[in-house]
Structures are given as structure tokens and as C-alpha cells.
Amino acid sequence: MNKKWNGLYYPTKDFQKQANLNNKKIYKQASKDPIAFWSDLAKKELFWQEPFTETFSNKQTNFGPEIKWFSGGKLNLTENIFEHNISQSNSLSLRGGSQADEAIPTVEIASGSALAMTKSKVALIWEPENPDEQTKKYTYEELLSEVNKFANALKNLGVKKGDTVGIYLPIIPEIAISMLACARIGVVHLVVFSAFSPDALRIRLQTVKAKYLITADGYYRRGKTINLKQNADLGIENTNIEKVIVVKRAGNDIIWENSKNFWFDELTKNESNICPPEKMNSEDLLFVLPESGTTGQFLPIIHTTGGYTLQAKVTGKWVFDIKDGDVFWSTADPGWITGHTYSIYSPLLNGITTLLFEGAPDFPTTDRWAKIIEKNKVTILYTAPTAIRMFKQYGAESFKNCDISSLRVLGSVGEIIDAPTWLWHNKEIGKNKLPIVDTYWQTETGAIIITSLPGIGPTKPACAGLSLPGVNMNIFDENGKPCKNGVEGNLVMLPPYCPAIVRGIFGAPEKYKNVYWNLYGKDVYITSDRAIKDKHGIIKITGRADDVIKIAGRRITTSELESAVNNHPEISESAVIGIPDEIKGSTPLVFATYRGVKNKDEVTKEIEQEIKKSMGPIATPKKIYLVHELPKTRSGKIMRTLLKKLYFNENLGDISTLSNPETIEAIKKQITTNL
Numbered sequence: 079m080n081k082k083w084n085g086l087y088y089p090t091k092d093f094q095k096q097a098n099l100n101n102k103k104i105y106k107q108a109s110k111d112p113i114a115f116w117s118d119l120a121k122k123e124l125f126w127q128e129p130f131t132e133t134f135s136n137k138q139t140n141f142g143p144e145i146k147w148f149s150g151g152k153l154n155l156t157e158n159i160f161e162h163n164i165s166q167s168n169s170l171s172l173r174g175g176s177q178a179d180e181a182i183p184t185v186e187i188a189s190g191s192a193l194a195m196t197k198s199k200v201a202l203i204w205e206p207e208n209p210d211e212q213t214k215k216y217t218y219e220e221l222l223s224e225v226n227k228f229a230n231a232l233k234n235l236g237v238k239k240g241d242t243v244g245i246y247l248p249i250i251p252e253i254a255i256s257m258l259a260c261a262r263i264g265v266v267h268l269v270v271f272s273a274f275s276p277d278a279l280r281i282r283l284q285t286v287k288a289k290y291l292i293t294a295d296g297y298y299r300r301g302k303t304i305n306l307k308q309n310a311d312l313g314i315e316n317t318n319i320e321k322v323i324v325v326k327r328a329g330n331d332i333i334w335e336n337s338k339n340f341w342f343d344e345l346t347k348n349e350s351n352i353c354p355p356e357k358m359n360s361e362d363l364l365f366v367l368p369e370s371g372t373t374g375q376f377l378p379i380i381h382t383t384g385g386y387t388l389q390a391k392v393t394g395k396w397v398f399d400i401k402d403g404d405v406f407w408s409t410a411d412p413g414w415i416t417g418h419t420y421s422i423y424s425p426l427l428n429g430i431t432t433l434l435f436e437g438a439p440d441f442p443t444t445d446r447w448a449k450i451i452e453k454n455k456v457t458i459l460y461t462a463p464t465a466i467r468m469f470k471q472y473g474a475e476s477f478k479n480c481d482i483s484s485l486r487v488l489g490s491v492g493e494i495i496d497a498p499t500w501l502w503h504n505k506e507i508g509k510n511k512l513p514i515v516d517t518y519w520q521t522e523t524g525a526i527i528i529t530s531l532p533g534i535g536p537t538k539p540a541c542a543g544l545s546l547p548g549v550n551m552n553i554f555d556e557n558g559k560p561c562k563n564g565v566e567g568n569l570v571m572l573p574p575y576c577p578a579i580v581r582g583i584f585g586a587p588e589k590y591k592n593v594y595w596n597l598y599g600k601d602v603y604i605t606s607d608r609a610i611k612d613k614h615g616i617i618k619i620t621g622r623a624d625d626v627i628k629i630a631g632r633r634i635t636t637s638e639l640e641s642a643v644n645n646h647p648e649i650s651e652s653a654v655i656g657i658p659d660e661i662k663g664s665t666p667l668v669f670a671t672y673r674g675v676k677n678k679d680e681v682t683k684e685i686e687q688e689i690k691k692s693m694g695p696i697a698t699p700k701k702i703y704l705v706h707e708l709p710k711t712r713s714g715k716i717m718r719t720l721l722k723k724l725y726f727n728e729n730l731g732d733i734s735t736l737s738n739p740e741t742i743e744a745i746k747k748q749i750t751t752n753l
């Protein structure tokens with residue numbers, strides 16, 4: 079980006095000229111009547127099988143607001159990807175069903191070029207972890223054909239519209255095919271991150287009472303084979319899973335149960351590649367994605383069809399300036415919301431090529447990402463600050479020997495990108511000319527809600543930017559009054575929110591109300607983030623207001639970590655705090671009371687293993703302190719803030735309310751002697 083003045087960066091003239099959105103009037107236009115703004119976009123951008131009759135409603139119930147977008151409308155997300163994007167003359171052969179003869183209207187694209195799609199355009203590129211293994215490519219026609227075949231196979235197994243299917247797959251093309259096949263036939267998908275433990279899989283499957291699971295025999299991680307089927311077999315114990323579909327990936331030995339297990343390729347081999355898109359109500363469930371929430375609550379977040387499809391599509395077009403020839407690489411695993419929205423749905427809804435990469439960023443060599451960008455001429459790179467910080471530490475050499483000049487937009491998501499990292503990214507990868515969009519959003523918002531638009535700017539390092547046109551974010555103080563510029567407060571979203579906003583918590587409507595709508599009255603959505611606005615309206619996220627720690631962009635609560643620690647028989651209680659980490663943004667630090675029977679080193683190792691097993695290696699604590707007692711108030715509350723101050727050797731303030739002040743010295747000694 080070109081530096082202009084006062085620490086603000088603006089797009090280059092060339093970029094601005096060609097950008098899909100390059101006039102800041104859009105903000106005013108949208109805020110005048112956001113409902114009319116979204117209504118207009120929904121009509122222009124999406125193909126509706128039946129038009130909607132009411133754009134937005136927000137009925138209050140005992141369980142919080144019942145938000146609806148585009149009521150009365152019927153659509154299918156996959157039809158918006160395939161039939162709607164593939165030019166009309168090519169579109170009919172795979173369409174099938176009674177609608178086969180209807181013409182899909184040519185839709186005027188609100189901003190940006192009309193996409194001249196052909197069915198031979200590449201929709202999906204898949205790069206395997208092993209660079210010697212062959213890249214796979216699917217054209218739009220081929221992808222639709224695979225999606226339809228698998229959708230038919232699911233139907234033949236007995237899966238019905240409205241059922242929920244679990245997907246526990248690594249980053250292989252079948253994860254996209256499975257999600258799209260579910261959306262094709264109106265089946266709700268619940269994707270579980272493949273590195274999650276069997277226990278984490280079980281609780282997710284139990285929550286939605288899924289009867290079907292799609293998994294793989296195994297997958298590769300840093301050259302090792304992970305036996306995913308074994309984890310799946312353990313994870314489905316005590317669930318309602320009746321049938322498990324297995325994709326062949328690693329060819330490893332697995333246990334096979336004939337009555338329960340089905341090979342993906344055998345199921346699809348003889349299926350027809352014609353499957354009509356199910357007619358979905360705008361508010362029908364599209365997917366459920368569980369996340370960690372305040373005070374360790376497990377939140378299976380519900381997203382519905384119409385609003386999500388619209389916001390996924392238009393944010394791609396506006397924020398990443400999607401153009402016809404783009405190759406979009408969102409490095410997120412589809413097991414997370416970024417992977418849902420920007421590795422799969424948004425690029426495909428916009429008719430461009432999306433890239434999925436199976437492996438780790440620096441395996442087998444630190445130039446792996448650069449090689450992938452060069453080989454596939456990636457134009458948009460969307461990733462997390464953790465990855466950028468890692469490359470910053472490796473040094474720009476990782477990118478020096480490859481031609482990465484195809485890149486035209488860089489995106490960041492999931493955590494605060496600190497200014498030094500932003501500046502490094504801008505200089506080394508962006509060559510001081512590419513726009514960097516720092517995008518703020520949440521699993522709950524489904525798609526981006528705060529960012530600087532690349533063709534408009536301004537961008538301020540380490541700050542997310544302005545509310546997206548049509549979205550009204552604000553920062554409130556304790557009394558629910560907007561904070562003055564420069565004053566930190568709680569980040570909130572005001573009506574009409576955004577079309578992709580969370581519609582509920584699966585199976586726990588009271589949690590929906592208590593977590594999101596309980597602070598400032600029934601109309602104000604609470605993000606649980608703290609933020610500051612400057613005089614330009616640019617929002618800077620300053621951290622979480624709850625006990626969530628963002629570790630490498632992942633949401634993990636201190637209470638989840640504490641319960642893993644407390645599983646150890648030698649531990650009676652524990653306190654986890656998040657501390658800054660050079661690469662991962664934040665990392666956990668554990669203080670646990672220990673009975674002193676077993677060897678300390680052994681206990682520490684076992685706790686570490688337990689955390690890795692339940693939350694994945696990313697959550698490995700920086701240090702585990704085994705202590706005799708934790709500092710507590712007289713009412714028994716563990717003083718986590720005090721532990722943080724002790725760790726950073728800060729002034730502890732008044733500790734007279736502690737019931738056990740003598741613990742302070744003991745813990746301090748352990749910290750200073752690193753025991």
C-alpha cells in the first residue's frame with residue numbers, strides 16, 4: 079500500500095481505479111437504509127427459486143431475538159455456485175429436476191465485472207502435502223458432477239433433508255465435495271476439525287444427534303500418517319452414528335465394519351451426476367459449527383441459508399476485490415469458519431478458483447507457500463497473523479526464490495495483527511503496493527463485518543478498519559453509551575446486524591440469549607471483544623472481554639484448558655492465563671495445585687499430553703507451574719489477574735482481600751527460578 083499521511087495507508091491509484099468498490103459514498107448509501115441496501119443486493123447477487131417477501135425481521139422471544147433475513151425466499155446455495163455461475167447455455171446438462179427447463183436469469187453484478195463463466199473453468203485446486211504427489215484440479219462442471227454423485231449417494235444411504243451429517247475430514251477435495259453435497263440436498267453439515275480428539279468429535283456429534291459421519295482412513299501431517307479412522311471409531315462411541323463413509327486418502331490399516339462402513343469412492347462410482355438442487359427456505363439451517371464461548375461454554379452456532387449465502391458472496395467481492403481470473407487461497411482449514419466461508423463458499427459463489435492445501439506452511443521446506451503461490455499463480459492470499467509472524471521469523475528468504483508477483487490482495491484474519499508484523503507483510507510480501515485487508519469477524523457473524531475496503535482505504539496497521547457497508551458496529555461503555563473516540567469499550571453490533579449473523583445455539587436457546595444479548599438489552603449483539611475507535615471511525619480490536627484466548631487464531635477458553643489439566647489425578651485445581659506469544663499471538667500458562675506424590679517432571683509431561691490430546695498441539699502451554707496453592711479471594715475465587723501480574727513482575731496492588739497471601743511469595747519464587 080502507498081503510505082500517505084499520519085500513519086494511514088491508501089490503495090495505489092491503479093488498484094483503486096479497477097476496484098469493485100472504489101467510492102466511499104457506498105458507506106453513506108448503505109447506512110441510510112441498511113435493510114433496503116441488503117434487499118437490493120440479495121436481488122442482484124443471488125438466484126432465488128422463489129422471491130423473498132420480507133427482507134428483515136427481528137421478533138423478540140423468551141430466548142432472545144429471532145432474526146430472519148429474506149423470509150419467504152427459496153434458494154439453494156449450490157445452485158448459486160454452479161447453475162447460476164455457469165453460463166446459461168452450458169448450465170442445463172447437470173441441473174436435472176423439474177427446473178431443468180427454466181432459464182436462469184442473467185444477473186447484473188452490482189459491482190465488478192460480469193463473470194463470464196464456462197463449465198471448463200477451474201473451481202478447485204488441491205495441493206497435497208507431499209510436493210511430489212499430483213495436484214488435483216476440478217472444473218466447475220467436474221465439481222458439480224462430484225457433488226451431485228455424492229449427494230445422490232447420501233440420499234441412497236437414507237440421509238434426508240433436514241438431517242445433520244458430521245464431516246471429520248482433513249484438507250482434501252472431498253471435504254468441499256461433502257459440504258457442497260449436503261447443501262445441495264438440504265442436509266445440515268457439522269464439520270469437525272480433523273486434528274480434534276475423539277472426545278471433541280464425540281461431544282459435537284452428540285450435540286446434534288448426527289446419524290452419519292464422513293471421514294477418511296488417514297491423512298498426512300509433516301510426513302507422518304495420522305490414522306483418522308481410528309479417531310473416528312473412538313469418537314462415535316456413545317453417539318447416534320449409524321453409518322460412516324470413509325474416503326481413501328492415506329491407505330493405512332484401519333478397522334472395517336461391513337455393516338457400518340462405506341467407502342466414499344464405491345458409493346459414488348455408479349451414481350448419477352444429476353441431482354436437482356433442493357428448494358431451501360431462506361431461514362432453513364445450512365450448517366452448525368461449534369465454537370468455544372464465554373466461561374467455557376460450548377456453542378454449536380447455527381447458520382441459515384439466505385443471509386449467509388449473500389454475505390459470503392458480497393464480502394468476497396468487496397473485501398478481496400474478486401475478479402474473474404482470481405485464484406483465491408484462504409489457508410484456513412475448512413474445519414473452522416474461515417475455511418467454510420472463504421476457503422469454499424465465497425470464492426465459489428463468486429465463480430473463481432479456490433485453492434486448498436493439505437499441509438503445514440513450512441513443510442517440507444519454508445518456501446512451500448511461496449512455491450504454491452508461484453505454481454498456481456495465486457492472486458489473493460488470506461491467512462492468519464500467526465502464519466505471517468512465522469514467516470517473518472524465517473525471514474523474507476522463504477519467498478525470495480519464487481515468483482509471487484501474481485498476488486494482488488493480501489488478507490489477515492482471526493487475531494490482532496501487530497504493527498511490526500503488518501509492516502513486514504506490507505514490505506516483503508505486498509512489495510509496498512498490495513492492499514492488506516485486516517478482516518474482523520467471528521464464527522457467529524458468518525462473514526466479515528469490519529475491515530478497510532481495498533479500493534477505498536484508509537488502512538491503519540494493527541487496526542481492522544470500518545464497519546462493512548450495511549453493518550453498524552459500535553463501542554459501548556459499561557452503561558451502554560457509545561464510547562468517545564480513543565476510549566476502549568465493548569464492541570457491539572446494532573440492528574439490522576448482518577445477514578449472516580448467528581441464528582441460535584443448537585439445542586441451547588437460553589445460551590443464545592445469555593451469551594449474545596444479555597448486556598445492553600435485547601437489541602444489542604455482544605461480540606465479547608474490546609475495541610477502540612479513532613477519529614476516522616477506524617476500529618482497533620484490543621482483545622477479548624471474556625476468558626477466550628486466541629491461540630494462533632483458534633478460540634480456546636481458559637476453562638476448557640483448566641478442565642483438561644484437572645483431569646490429572648495429581649491435580650486438584652488449576653488456573654490458566656493467556657500471555658503474549660511472538661508467533662501464536664497468545665499462549666497459555668498453567669498454574670496447577672499438586673499433591674506432591676508423583677515426580678513433578680512426569681506430572682508436567684502428562685498434563686502437557688492431556689492438553690495436546692484434548693485441544694491439539696497448538697494449545698501446548700508455554701509453561702506449567704505446579705504449585706501448592708493458588709491465590710484466592712476470601713469467597714474462594716481464583717485470582718487469575720494476580721497470576722498474570724506475578725508472571726510479568728508487575729505491581730500487585732492491594733492483596734489484602736486474599737485468603738492466602740502467603741502463596742504469592744511461593745509462586746513468585748517458582749516463577750523467578752523457573753521451576
Ligand code: PRX
Binds near residue numbers: 416491492520619
Ligand atoms: O476475538 C476476535 C478474533 O477472533 C474472534 C472470533 O474467532 P472465531 O469465531 O474463531 O473466528 C475467527 C475467524 C473469523 C473474534 O471475536 N478476531 C477475528 N478477527 C480478528 C480478530 N481479532 C483481531 N483482529 C481481527 N481481524
